[in-house]
Amino acid sequence: MRLSYRGAHYQHQPTPVDLIDSGVSAQYRGQHYTVAYPRHIPVPQPTANLKYRGATYQTTKAGRVYPVSATVHPEMAATDRAVAIPLPLKTQLRQRQTNEVARVHLETIRQRLHHRIEVAKAKGDSTLLHELEKELHLFA
Structure with a gap:
């Protein structure tokens, strides 16, 4: 035409x-x-090493996704010795802050439980005291 x-x-x-x-x-x-x-014609997918929220993974031509355990510098991958790339400073600081927040949170929970145990002892409530002590052992 x-x-x-x-x-x-x-x-x-x-x-x-x-x-x-x-x-x-x-x-x-x-x-x-x-x-x-x-008719469906399969389109080969590109292979790539990707990273999402700190998790490294790899895609295949079939469209499958596989996690990658260690980050290896591309130039060093061809040689016998592979060197892991250190995390960026910002990520290291965020991890330290997260660990500190978790530690403070657990300490606060323990302090509140100790206070509740003292109140239960003062009231003479043995069932509540027993439950609070079991809960305290979970956070020990």
């Missing part, structure tokens, strides 16, 4: 598409037709 676009003439050559019959027939404005779907 000869077509033109803005004065440039060209020959249209549609690419053949493999169609699969779905087995569904339909009718539109009195015309019957069968519905066909194009």
